[in-house]
Amino acid sequence: MSAAARNDAVGARGRLGRLLAVIRAGLRSNFGLAVLKHRLFKEKKDRWLVPLFALAAAGVLPTLYGIVLLIQSAYLLLKPMGQERALLGAGFLAAQLLILLLGIYYVISAFYFSRDLETLIPLPLRPSEVMLSKFTIIMVNEYLTVAAIVLPVVITYGVMAKEGVGFWVNAVLVYAALPIVPLAVVSVLVVAMMRFINVSRKKDVLILVGSILLIALVLALQIGFGRTAGPGGPEASAKAVAAYFTSPDSLLNRIGSKFPPSVWATKAVAGGFSGAGLANLALLLGSSLALFAGIVVLAEKLFYRGLVGLGETTGKKRRLTSDEMSRRVSSGRRAVAAVFTREWRIMNRTPIFLLNGVLVVIIVPVIFVLMATMGSGKGGSGGGSDLTSILETMTSSNPLFVILAAALFMTLCGSLNGTSSSTFSREGVQFWISRVIPVAPREQAAAKFLHSYLISMLGVVTASVVAAIVLHLKAVHLAAAAVLALMMGVLLTAVGMIIDLARPLLDWTNPQKAIKQNLNVLLAMLADIGILTAAFFAVKGLVRTKLAPNAVLAVLFLGLAALAGLSYRLLLRFADKRYPEIDS
C-alpha cells in the first residue's frame, strides 16, 4: 500500500470515528440517559415517575390487545382474497407518512433550532457530519414513534402467517431502513427551503409559511391515498370490483401506488429470502442508501449556508422620539394582564410553539373537513363520504347523541394540543424571572390558564364552524355542544397545566423539546383520554337511567362545571405550593 493510500485509509477511519463521536454525543445529550440516571439514582428525584409509567404501560395494554385483535380479523378477511399483504403495506405506508409529517417539525427544529449547533459549527467537523448527527437523532425518534404502528402489524402478520426466518430478518432490516426515504425527502425540502429563507429578513414568517406549505403537501398526499385506497368507489361495477380482488396484491399495489417504498418494504418482508423478497429488499435499501448519499452531498453544499446566521436577527437602529417613547411605554397593566401578554407574544413569535399550539387547533378541524369533503367528490371512495354519512345517520337519530358527539369533537379539536401541558416548560431557562417578580404564583398560573384556555376556545370555535358546515348541525345543538366543550376545556386545561407544573422541563436547548418532545404533553394527553373515557361511562350510566335528554345534558353540565371549578382552584393552590420548589 502506498503512503498516500495509507493516509487516505487512516483519514477515512478518522472521519468515521469523528462522525460516530458526534452522533454518540448528540444521542446522549438528546435522550438524556445520563441526566435521567443522575436524577433517579443520585438525586433520587423523579422516582414517582417509575410507577406512573408502569401504570401508563398497563393502561395501554388493553388498547394494544384490541389493535392486535383488529389486525387478526383484518388478516382473516383479506387472506381468502389473496390481499393479506395489503395489511403490511398499509402499516408501512401509515408509518412512512407519519414520518413524513412529523419529520417536518423534527427536521426544522433539529437542523436549525437546536442550540448545540453553536457549539458544533466551530468544531473541525464537516457540515455533512453535523447534519448526519442530527439526522440520526431524528431517526431514533422516528423508530420509537412508528414502533406503535409497525410492530403490532408486522408481528401479528408474521405469527398468523407462520412466517420463517427470512420474514423476520428482512423485517428487522426494513424497520431499520423505513425512516430513511421519507426523512431524506423532508430533509431535502427543508434544507432547500432554509437556504432560500436565510437570504430574507423575515425568517420566522417564512419558516412558518414554508412549514404550513410542507404540511399541506403531505396532507394532500395522504388525501390522495385515501382516494385511491378503495377498489373504485360506490359507482364501480361489481365486475370491476371482482376483477380487482381476483388479482393478488392489487390492493397492496393500489395502496402503495403513490409511495412505492412502502410496497417494496411489504414485498421484502413478506417475500423473505425468496428472489422477489431479496429484490425488493435491495430496492428499498438501495434507494435509501442513494437518498442518504444525496443528503450528504446536499449537506456539504447547502446546510451551513441556510444555517449560519439563522439565529442572528438584524434590527434597524433607530431612536424613538419622546412622543413615540411616551406612547410605547405602557401606563401600567395589571400583573395578570402583563403575564398573559408575555405568554401570548412568546408563543406566537416562536415558530415551533406556534406550529404546535395555535396552528394545531386550526389545522385539525380543517383536516377533518378535507377528509369529509374529499371523499364525497366524484370518483372518490375514501373514508370521507362514509364518515360524513355515518356521522349524519348516527346523529340524526337522537339529538342527545348529536350534541355529545359534537361536544367530543370540539373538545378534541380544542384540547389535544400541547399549549397547556407545556406552559411552564416553555419558559425554559427564563423561569427565574417568574420566580423573582413580585407576582403571586396563583396570579401567574391564572394568566397562563387564560392563555391556554383561549387557544382551546379557538379550537372549539373552529370545530363549531366545521360541525355547522360539514355536519349541518342545528344552531341549538351546536350551542349546547359548545357549552359542554368549553366546560370540559377548563378541566382539561387545568389538568394539563397541573401535570406540567409537577415536573416542568426547563433545561431544554431546542424549543422542540419543550413542546413536541415533552413527556408532560404525552402524559396530559393520556390523562385527557382517561377523563374523556370516564365522562363517556358517566353519560352511558345516565342514559341507562332513562332520564330525559335535557336532564342528561343538565346533569353532565353541572358535573363538568363542578369539576372545572375544582380543577381550577386546585391549579391555583398547586401553583402556590410548587413555584418556590422549582429550581431555576
Added chain:
Amino acid sequence: MPVIELTNVSKSYNRGKVKAVDDLNLTVKPGEIFGFLGPNGAGKTTTIKMIVGLLRPDVGRVAVDGFDVAKDPLKAKQVTTYVPDSPAVYERLTGLEYLNFIGDVYGVPKAERLERIGKWLDVFELASVVTNPIQSYSHGMKQKIVVTAALLPGPRVMILDEPLVGLDPRAAHQLKEMFREHCDEGKTLFFSTHVMEVAEKLCDRIGIIHKGRLIACGTMDELQALDRTEHSLEEIFLELTDK
C-alpha cells in the same frame, strides 16, 4: 435595621451530601455596597439565590427589608431586583416590551418609567435598539437590558451576581457609577465578583465566603486589621482562601 439579614442559613445539595452554604450569618445595612467574594463553587450564587427567593435554605432565615423571604415572599420581592450571572431573558420580546413587562409587574407609575427608561437606555447606549427583539442583542447588550430592568422599579435592594462579566470597559464604568448613585439614595446593593480591584475600590464592606462558610467580613480596613498587614484585597483573599 439591616436590609439584608441571613441568620444561621445552610443549604446542601444531593440530599445533604454536598454542603453549599454552611451556617451563614450576614447582615447588610441600608445605603451599603456589599461585595461578596469567594473562589468558584464557594457558595456565592447559592447564597444570592436564597436572598432573592430562587432557592430555599434547608435551615435558617433570610430576610430582606424586614420581610422573611420564605414567609412573606411577595413583600420581599417587591423591594428587591436581581441580575443573574447569565442574562437569560425573553429573546422573542423587544427590549422595550421586556422593560414594560417588568414595569407592569412591579407597578411602576408611567412618569417614573419614562424617566428611568430614558435615562438608563441613554447611559447604556441601548436607545437605538430598544424596539428590536432581544435575540438580536449581543451578550453585553442583554446584560445591560437586564440591569436596566433591575433599575426600573427603583428597588430598595439590588442583588447582582457577577454583573461586570461580559461588559465593555465603558459599560462597566457606567455600572460602577450607577452603584454609587444608587446607594447614595440610601438604597442597598449586594453583588458578587471576582474582580478584586472593583470590590476594593467600590465596596463599603466585603464578605469572603469559602467552602460555604463566611471566613471574613468587614470594611477594607477591618480586613487588613484581621490580616495585620497593609496587604491588598487580592493578597488577603488568596491568603484566606488558601487555608
